[in-house]
Amino acid sequence: TTEIYTRSIVGSVRCVQETGLKEKDVRFKVHALQKLQLIIDEHWSEIADSLNEIESLYDNISFPERELAALIASKVYYHLEEYDDALRLALESGPKFDIEEKSAYVEKLISKCIDEYIQKRVHNAEARTEEDKLLIDPKLESVVDHMFLRCLKDGECKQAIGIAIEARRTDIIQKAIEMGENSEEKLKYVYDIAEKKISNKGFRSEVLKLLVSLLKEKSLNPEHYFELSKCYISLNDSAEIANLLIKLMLEGKENREIALQIAFDIFDSENQQITEKVCSELTIKRLAETDEGNKEMIFKLIDIILGKVTYEIYREFLSKNNKTDSQIATEIKETIPQTVSVLQEACVWSNALMNACTTDDSFLKKNLEWVAKSSNWAKFSCTSTLGMIHKGNKAQAMTILQPYLREAHASSSPYSGGGAFFALGLIHANQYNPEVMNNLIQNMNALGQNDVICHGISLAYGLVGMAKADEGIYGELKNIMLGDSAVRGEAAALSIGLLMLGSGNEEAIRELLNYAHETQHEKIIRAISLALAFIMYGKEEAGDVLFEQMVGDKDPIVRYGAMYLLGMAYVGTDNKAAIRKLLHFGVSDVDNDVRRSAVTNLGFVLARNPDKITKTVAQLADSYNPYVRYGAAMAIGIGCAGTAMKEATTILIPMLGDTTDFVRNGAIIALSLVMMQATKGIDSKLDDIKKYFDDVYKDKHEDILCKFAAIIGKGILDVGGRNCTINLISRFGSPKMASVIGLAVFCQFWYWFPYINFLSLALTPTALFGLNGDLKMPASYYVLSNAKPSKYAYPQPIVREAVNKPTKTPSAVLSTTNKAQARAKAKQKGGRQEVMTDIKPAETKKEDKKEEEKKEEVKEPESELIQNGRRILPHQRKVLSNIDDEKARYRPVIPNEFYGIIMLQDLKPGESETFVGETREERKVEEKKQPAEIKPPDEFIYDPVSQEESHQQ
Numbered sequence: 001t002t003e004i005y006t007r008s009i010v011g012s013v014r015c016v017q018e019t020g021l022k023e024k025d026v027r028f029k030v031h032a033l034q035k036l037q038l039i040i041d042e043h044w045s046e047i048a049d050s051l052n053e054i055e056s057l058y059d060n061i062s063f064p065e066r067e068l069a070a071l072i073a074s075k076v077y078y079h080l081e082e083y084d085d086a087l088r089l090a091l092e093s094g095p096k097f098d099i100e101e102k103s104a105y106v107e108k109l110i111s112k113c114i115d116e117y118i119q120k121r122v123h124n125a126e127a128r129t130e131e132d133k134l135l136i137d138p139k140l141e142s143v144v145d146h147m148f149l150r151c152l153k154d155g156e157c158k159q160a161i162g163i164a165i166e167a168r169r170t171d172i173i174q175k176a177i178e179m180g181e182n183s184e185e186k187l188k189y190v191y192d193i194a195e196k197k198i199s200n201k202g203f204r205s206e207v208l209k210l211l212v213s214l215l216k217e218k219s220l221n222p223e224h225y226f227e228l229s230k231c232y233i234s235l236n237d238s239a240e241i242a243n244l245l246i247k248l249m250l251e252g253k254e255n256r257e258i259a260l261q262i263a264f265d266i267f268d269s270e271n272q273q274i275t276e277k278v279c280s281e282l283t284i285k286r287l288a289e290t291d292e293g294n295k296e297m298i299f300k301l302i303d304i305i306l307g308k309v310t311y312e313i314y315r316e317f318l319s320k321n322n323k324t325d326s327q328i329a330t331e332i333k334e335t336i337p338q339t340v341s342v343l344q345e346a347c348v349w350s351n352a353l354m355n356a357c358t359t360d361d362s363f364l365k366k367n368l369e370w371v372a373k374s375s376n377w378a379k380f381s382c383t384s385t386l387g388m389i390h391k392g393n394k395a396q397a398m399t400i401l402q403p404y405l406r407e408a409h410a411s412s413s414p415y416s417g418g419g420a421f422f423a424l425g426l427i428h429a430n431q432y433n434p435e436v437m438n439n440l441i442q443n444m445n446a447l448g449q450n451d452v453i454c455h456g457i458s459l460a461y462g463l464v465g466m467a468k469a470d471e472g473i474y475g476e477l478k479n480i481m482l483g484d485s486a487v488r489g490e491a492a493a494l495s496i497g498l499l500m501l502g503s504g505n506e507e508a509i510r511e512l513l514n515y516a517h518e519t520q521h522e523k524i525i526r527a528i529s530l531a532l533a534f535i536m537y538g539k540e541e542a543g544d545v546l547f548e549q550m551v552g553d554k555d556p557i558v559r560y561g562a563m564y565l566l567g568m569a570y571v572g573t574d575n576k577a578a579i580r581k582l583l584h585f586g587v588s589d590v591d592n593d594v595r596r597s598a599v600t601n602l603g604f605v606l607a608r609n610p611d612k613i614t615k616t617v618a619q620l621a622d623s624y625n626p627y628v629r630y631g632a633a634m635a636i637g638i639g640c641a642g643t644a645m646k647e648a649t650t651i652l653i654p655m656l657g658d659t660t661d662f663v664r665n666g667a668i669i670a671l672s673l674v675m676m677q678a679t680k681g682i683d684s685k686l687d688d689i690k691k692y693f694d695d696v697y698k699d700k701h702e703d704i705l706c707k708f709a710a711i712i713g714k715g716i717l718d719v720g721g722r723n724c725t726i727n728l729i730s731r732f733g734s735p736k737m738a739s740v741i742g743l744a745v746f747c748q749f750w751y752w753f754p755y756i757n758f759l760s761l762a763l764t765p766t767a768l769f770g771l772n773g774d775l776k777m778p779a780s781y782y783v784l785s786n787a788k789p790s791k792y793a794y795p796q797p798i799v800r801e802a803v804n805k806p807t808k809t810p811s812a813v814l815s816t817t818n819k820a821q822a823r824a825k826a827k828q829k830g831g832r833q834e835v836m837t838d839i840k841p842a843e844t845k846k847e848d849k850k851e852e853e854k855k856e857e858v859k860e861p862e863s864e865l866i867q868n869g870r871r872i873l874p875h876q877r878k879v880l881s882n883i884d885d886e887k888a889r890y891r892p893v894i895p896n897e898f899y900g901i902i903m904l905q906d907l908k909p910g911e912s913e914t915f916v917g918e919t920r921e922e923r924k925v926e927e928k929k930q931p932a933e934i935k936p937p938d939e940f941i942y943d944p945v946s947q948e949e950s951h952q953q
Contacts, residue, residue, distance in 0.1 A: 026063070026064065029057060029063075029065075030064065030065045030068075033054070033057070033065055033068050033069055034068070036054075037068065037071070037072055040072060040075050040076070041075070041079075041105075044075065044076055045079075047076055048076050048079075048080065051073060051076055054072055054073045054076070055069070055073050057069040058070045058073060058089070058092070066092075067092070067093045067094045067095070067096045068093070068096055070089045070090070070092040070093040070096070071089070071090065071093035071096040073089045074086045074087075074088075074089035074097070074109075075105060077089065078105050078108065078109065083108065083109070083112050084112075086109060086112075087109050087112050087113055087116070090109050091113075091137065091139040091140060092139075097109075099143060099146055099147070099150075100150075110143065110147060113140060113143050113144060114144055114147065114163060114167075116140065117136065117140055117141065117144045117167060118163075118166045118167045120134045120136050121136070121167045121168050122166075122167075122168065122200075124136075125168050125200070125202075125203060126200065126541075144167070147163075148160055148163070148164065148169075148172050148175075152175060152176060152179050152180075155180060157176040157177075157179065157180060157186060158176075158189060160172060160176045161173055161176045161177075161186065161189065161190060161193070165190075165193055165194075165197070165198060165207070168200075168203050168206075170206055170207065170210050173190060173210060174210060174214070177190065177214060178214075184223070184224075187215065187227065188227070190207065190211060191208075191211060191227060191231070194207045194208055194211070194234075195234065195733045195734075196574070196608060196609075196733070197574075199573055199574070199575040199576060199577070200541065201539075201541055201542075202541070204234075205234075205235060208231045208234055208235055211227070211231050212228065212231050212232070212235075215228050215231075216228075222254075222255075222258050222893060223895075225244065225248060225255075225258050225262070226258070226261075226262065226894065228244060229241065229244060229262045229265070229266075229732075230732045230733065232244065233265075233266060233269060233274065233732055233734060234732075234733075234734060236273075236274060238274060238277035238278045238280075238281055239281055241262075241266065241274075241278050241281075242278050242281030242282050242285065243281075244259075244262070245259045245262060245263065245278075245282065245301055246282070246285055246298070248262070249294070249297045249298065249301065250294060254905065256297065256773060257773055257893045257903040257904070257905055258893050258903070259301065260300070260301070260304060260771075260773070260775075260903050261893050261894065261902070261903040263301050263304040263305050264304055264309075264310065264901045264903070265730070265731055265732050266305050267304060267305050267306070267307050267310055268310075268730045268731060268732070268736070268900070268901075269730050269732065269734050269736060269737070270430060270730070270736045270737045270738040270739060271467065271502075271734075271737045272430055272432065272466055272467040272468065273469075273502060275305050275306060275307075276432075276468075278305055279302050279305055279306060282298050282302050282305075283302065285298060300775070304775075306431075310901065311394070311431070313769055314392060314765050315357070315359070315392050315393055316917065317723070317765055317767055317769070317869065318357045318358045318721055318723055318724070318765055319358050319359050319360070320917075321721065321723055321767075321870075321871065322355065322358040322360050322721035322723070323721055323722040323723070323794045324354045324355055324358070324360070324718055324721045324722065325718070325795075325797045325798055326362070326363060327797065327798040328350075328354065328714060328718070328798065329347065329350060329351040329354065329363050330363075331798070332347045332350060332697065332711055332714065333347050333367065333370065335697065335698050336697065336707070336711070338373075340704065341374065341378050342704060342708055342753075343697075343704070343707055343708065343711065344374065344378065345374070345378050345382070345753060346707075346708045346711040347711055348364075348371065348381065348382045348385055349381070349385060349711075349712060349715060349753075349757075350712055350714050350715030351363045351364070351385070351715065352385035352386075352388040352389055352715070352757075353388065353715030353716055353718075353719050353720075353756075353759065354714075354715045354719065354720075354721070355389050355721060356719055356720045356721075356724065356759075356763055357388075357389075357390075357391045357392055357720050357721075357724065357760065357763060357765075358389065358720065358721045359389065359393050359396075360389065360721070361389050361390070361400075364382075364385075364386075375415075376415055377415060377452075377754075379413065379415040379416050379419065380415040380416070380418050380419040380422070380452060380456070380754065381419065381753065381754050382419065383404050383415070383416045383418075383419030383420050383422075383423060384419040384420075384422040384423045384426070384754055385423070385757065386400060386401065386404075386419075386420070386423040387422060387423030387424065387425065387426025387427050387757060387760070388423075388426060388757055388760040390427050391426055391427055391429065391760050392427065393427060394427060394428055394431070397424060397427045397428065397436075401420045401423055401424055404416045404417060404419065404420035404423075405417060405420050405421070405443075407420075408420065408421070408443075408447055408453055409446070409447065414450045414452045415452055417452075417453050417456070418450075418452040418453045418454075418455055418456030418457075419456060420456070421440070421443065421453065421456035421457045421459075421460045422455075422459050422460060422754070422757070424436070424440075424460050425440075425456075425459055425460030425461070425462070425463030425464055426463060426757055426760060426761075428460075428463065429464070429466065429738065429760075429761050430463070430466045430467075430737075430738040430761065431464070432464060432465055432466075432468055433464065436464055437464055437465065437473070440457055440461060440464065441476075443457055444457045444476070448480075451487040451488050452487065454480065454487075454488045454491070455487050455488060455491040456491075458477060458480060458488065458491035458492045458495050459491045459494070459495055461473055461476075461477060461495045461499065462477075462494060462495025462496070462497070462498030462499050463495075463498060465498070465499045466498050466499070466501055466737075466738065466741070467498075467499075467500075467501040467502055467503070467737065468499060469500050469501075469503045469505065470499065473499055474496060474500065474508065477492045477499065478492070478496065478511065480492035481493050481496065481515065481524065481528075482515065484519055484521065484524075486521040486523045486524060487523075489519070489521060489523070489524040489527070490521075490523040490524055490526075490527045491527075493512070493524055493527035493528045493530075493531050494527040494530060494531060494745070496508065496512065496531045497527075497530055497531025497532070497533070497534035497535060498531075498534060498741065500534070500535045501534050501535070501537055501737065501741065502534075502535070502536075502537040502538050502539070502737065503535060504535060504536060504539050504542060504543075505535060508535060509532060509535060509546060512528045512531055512532055512535075513528075513532070513549075513550075515528065516528040516529065516555075516558060517555075522557060523751075525555065525557045525558065526557050526560065526561070526748075528561070529550070529557055529558050529560055529561020529562070529564070530561055530564055530744070530745075530748070532546065532550065532561055532565060533561055533562075533564035533565040533567070533568045533569075533744075534568060534741060534744075536565055536568060536569045537569065537571070537737065537740075537741070538568070538569065538571065538735070538737075539569050540569055540570055540573060540575070542569075543565055543566075543569035546565060547562050547565050547566060547569070547581075550562035550565060551585070556589075556590075556591035556593060556594050557593075559585075559589065559591065559594045560591070560593050560594050560597050563582065563585060563594060563597040563598040563601050564597060564601060564744060566578050566581060566582055566601055566605070567582075567600075567601030567602075567603075567604035567605055567744070568604065568740070568741075568744065570604075570605045571604045571605065571607060571728070571735045572604070572605075572607045572608045572728065572729055572734075572735040572740075573605065573608075574605065574606055574608060574609060575605060578605050579605055579606070579616070582598045582599070582602050582605065583602070583616075585598040586598035586599040586602075586620065586628060586631065587620075587628070592625065592627040593627065595625065595627050595628050595631065596627040596628065596630055596631040597631065599617065599620055599628055599631030599632050599634075599635055600631040600634045600635050600638070600747060601635070602616055602617060602631075602635045602639070603634065603635035603636065603637070603638030603640075604638060604639070604728075604740065604743075604744070606635075606639050607638070607639050607728040607729060607735065607740075608729055608733075610639050610640040610643050610645060610648070611645075613635060613636055613640060613648075614636060614640070614645065614647040614648055614651060615647075616635075617632040617635050617636060617651075618651060620632040621633065621636075621651050621655060626658070626660040626662065626663045629655065629658065629660070629663045629666075630660075630662055630665075630666040631666075632651075633651075633652060633655055633663070633666040633667045633669075633670040634666050634669070634747060636651060636652060636670050637652075637666075637669060637671070637672075637673035637674060638673070638728075638743055638747075639728075640673075640674050641673040641674065641676060641725070641726040641727075641728070641743075641762075642673070642674070642677055642725035642726050642727065642874055643674060643874075644674060644677075644678040644682050644683050644875065645674065646683070648674045649674060649675070649683070649685065652667050652670055652671045652674065653671070653685075653689075655667035656668065656671070656692065661703040661705045662705055664706045664709070665705045665706055665708065665709040666709075668693070668706065668709035668712075668713045669709050669712060669716070671689060671713065672693075672712070672713035672714075672716035672717050673716060675689060675717060676719060676725055676726065677719075677722065677724075677725050677766060677873055677874070678717075678875075679791065679792055679793065679795065679873070680795075681787075681788070681790060681791030681792060681793075682791070682792075682875050690714075692710075693710040693713050693714055693717075694710075696709075696710035697710040697714075712756065716759075719759075719763060720763050720765065722794055722795070722871075723765055723766060723767065723871055724763040724764060724765055724766065725763070725764060725766050725873075725874055726739065726743070726762045726763065726764070727739065727764050727874070728740055728743070728762075738761045738762070739761065739762040739764070740762075741758075741761065742758045742759060742760065742761025742762035743758075743759070743762050745758035745761075746758045746759040746762070766871060766872060766873055766874060766899075767869065767870060767871050767872055767900075768783060768868060768869065768870060768872050768898055768899065768900075768902070769868070769869060769901045769902065770868045770869075770890065770892065770902050770903075770904045771901060771902070771903055771904060772890070772903075772904055772906055772913075773903075773906065776915045776916075777868050777869050777915055777916035777917065778868060778890060778913050778914075778915060778916070779867065779868060779869075779913075779914045779915055779916050780868075780889060780913060780914070781868040781889075781890045781904060782865045782866060782867055782868065782883055783865070783866050783880050783881070783882065783883065783898045784863060784864075784865060784866075784881050784882070784883050785863060785864050785865075785866050785872075785879055785880055786862075786863050786879045786880075786881060787863065787864075787876070787879045788860050788861065788863075788864075789860065789861065789864045790860060792872075792873050792875070792876045794871075865883070866880075867916070868916055869916040869917070872898065872899055874899075877898065877899050880898040880899075881896075881898075882896075888907070889906065889907055889908045889911070889913075890904040890905065890906060890907065891904065891905050891907065892904055892905075
């Protein structure tokens, strides 16, 4: 009878509802619920009619099966797609809600449960007061904890880590790392997520501190030391960095190379605040050290962290390997009209970009008369380009600039003098030097009454003292700004931002904001807005209050600076909230410049992921607003610089045909940034792009803005002697401060062209510099490039074609004349007179075919060996590998790293070695350093000319 009764209930849901749920006897109601549970997935639509009765049973405290009623009601709501109510009732059903059940219902509600838990946890973490926090249901938390334990039990540690990071549960992260095997792999995984995915700075610091504590518990190997140093750098913990370096230097020779490598990577972050604090800690420890050998090692670390070694290596490499084609600048100079000053300045800047950091100023010396024709601010610009060319050449800076500084003191040419001081700042940019700063202060006191010279010295203040936060210099710059002179005030305000870079100084922020509302000069207001953005560099959430204050300002120039504040505060973080804000103002603000800057700064926020930039701004590149289109182009140029990404060029190349001149200007500049250091092997469109640039600046009818951009673009394509690129993220994964600021100020050339000089701050040489413990480059160290040499080779220099003699244009001839001449020729017996030309097409084709046949005969190798100290392109890194040679003497301390400065471990320290850049005479001296008696050298005649030629070779 029971079986028949069950079948009847299963067959008729209505019968169950009528006979069970509405009965007064509790036993019938319980029995009805039990039967409804069996058929709910198939007959939920009929059961939904009795949803109120079922919920009333749950609400009845005395009802014995309240949990079962809650579960059935939850499933009905699930089928009705009311997931909030379904989750609420499922949690109330207690053990009836089986988390282990494999069904769509359970999986959906668990997913909903985790999402709600994460949302509340994030809200509470970011709440400013206790009253703003949300109450988290313990039942909800218990379900999430159960899921964490299940993931860990099943070995799905990465899944557990991912959810724990989203929910901000460091305890679960720690359990996941410690449980099971592959703890080192999990440590790397967590660090990568912390740097690339965690948008909240406070929680990121918690995770990094957890990693530090876990790493310290391990028996450290070389790889752990690098991970520790990365965490310390991200945490700005200078004391721990110094302790780690000292520990490594004193532990043994093998660990010394690791310490030196970490020191180089600290400098690579380009954060002067960190480098100075670490050096200060090391100096204190050096003074306390009694062993002279240890003192010498600490002194070596300080030199590396301050950049002395790096700049010397870079300068020597860039000057000796300068592959700039001088014909390019010469051709531009001869093509552009001599009466257009802007294009002449563009030519000078293009040459400076091509020779940036190479110390090669031969173009300027060869064309002194042409350059001397410039006047006023054009002269200022031309002189300032010496700072780009000689950047890092600190030893000879004063010698090079002395003639122009002398003119400033003689009051004969304040524009040359002001440009020279600007150049001095560029040479010493982000490398604080007390002597240089004192020199600038003395010259400011002597010559500061001239606006142009004061402008140049003020910019030099900011460049030399970047991130120094010196109160004395800040006070002097503030006084200059308060003088309310547009020329002086603009430079002073911008330099305050450079000086207080990343400090978050509240007093400086308050004073700058107050003066921005007092002055009437737009130049000063704009410079103040940028300075506020620089002061909040890297502050992330700490900059939100100032952003809200600036973005609510009536002045569009202040709102313009607010967009840069977001870009600088969240640079390289991929922060979703910052991206949403920039996109919102990029399409909604009433001022076009604000919209342009909002879209541009997407490039800074997404600098870590170039792929996301192209996807984010793809639609904005087709906007009806030309300012938004310009911003989209610049965002791609900033975030995809040096990548030669096809996704980027696919967007930018169509923009070259835009109907608005300044959009084409931005597209050309952005395209040159993206294609920087590209070769034909990397992108076959490179030659077409170069030809387009040539056609633009040679076209007499082209708009001057496009001509200007094409000339500058030519320089950017071959920047730094074809040996430099732009990379906003360091090897450790942190944003490179000087590079970011250099690009941000470079974008202001929209308002003032000399800001182009700041692009030199963002340049990084692309080469392999393998160093031994003595900081020398062994010549016997090679890496294997598994690609054809031509794919990454330098481009061939321009070959000028022979100019043919112009032929006389034929005059118009009447038909009657032709007929008369034809009759006359018919009577003559002679033949037709031929026109002789210098070009013979038939012979030329044969020669070309012969050359092609010869090229086909010589088969290009599929790989090549690259010697230490040679150029390596960023695209080339993926095809590099170690040489499989058991006899190899050196190996890098960072495995599979073949780019930039790499410390090498010497596996055969007793053997002799030659070094890159070492002359033959120096090698002989090294070989003769033996305890045995040394014989005097044979007589020889010293020829300085031949010696210099051999040295260059």
